[in-house]
Amino acid sequence: MGKPSGRKGSLLQSLRDRHVRITSQRKALIETIEEADGHLDAYTLLERARRRSPDVDLATVYRTLELLKKQGLIDELDLMHLHGEKHYYEARATRSHIHLACFRCGLIEEFVSPLYEKLTTEVATSRGFQVEVSRFEVGGICRRCSSSEGNEKSKGIHSV
Amino acid sequence: MGKPSGRKGSLLQSLRDRHVRITSQRKALIETIEEADGHLDAYTLLERARRRSPDVDLATVYRTLELLKKQGLIDELDLMHLHGEKHYYEARATRSHIHLACFRCGLIEEFVSPLYEKLTTEVATSRGFQVEVSRFEVGGICRRCSSSEGNEKSKGIHSV
């Protein structure tokens, strides 16, 4: 399943274009984000980034995420708080998409629709609102879980 | 500006219909939620509910919110984390609506559109996903802040 993500390596370039300082830690974190291709929480990002730069600290992870958010280069997701209150991050996609979170198995699906863009435009036009970020999340039961209704009890039975 | 909310007093009735125990604390909390008509965080809910029932505890607030969420009677919002990581709650509306959060002044607007329902239906149909909850939040700059661009510095200058 193809993800609606942007070209890899674009995050670093965007930072350079904006005259933001590129440190080795930021580089490691950004490369990790781009490699992951979506849905990383801060701690997972830390663990993976340490393969590239062993001394990265969690504080740096958060500070870098904050920076990237402010630059509009990544999006912050809640994924319906399926796994606690933490946040997830992904490189901003070329096309915005909805996240579907299955309460039963924990699967996260992505869904692209022209209606999404249309709706965002409608907000901007009719309310005079300059949209910088938007987030559409849906929670419920995925197709696979509905069809195996009642047979599966545990969470996480379908791979993410 | 009319809110797209349901009839007042319906939360308690819904609980009775579902044979959920009605305690005095739950009653106080529910009445407070309905009176507020939207966007209460847990601590504010506690403070207000204490006017009706002085001994309510924050733990009870969270437990009751959990109950109402599970029953699908309230919705949980993040409001783009405009004021920290806490959540906001509102009685589930008869029509689902988008929340627009202004990063500059903190104003939260609500926006109803047929496209929203259409999009949700599309998700259900094309992915076979049983939608239980959906949340569409938008962050950016509201009309008023765009027109007073650069003149206003502080947050919360426009009333919520």
Place this chain on the structure above:
DNA sequence: GTATTTGCAAAAGCTTTGCTGCAAC
């Protein structure tokens, strides 16, 4: 009378911050 809910206090989870030394430009 019995099962559930509550208050209290403590803990947990995620995120932010202060400070000093270090790295980028």
Place this chain on the structure above:
DNA sequence: GTTGCAGCAAAGCTTTTGCAAATAC
């Protein structure tokens, strides 16, 4: 050489949990 970043450790804020006493039905 300056300015801003990183690591470390500590604190912060929201939310959850264990347990004994109280409450609803």
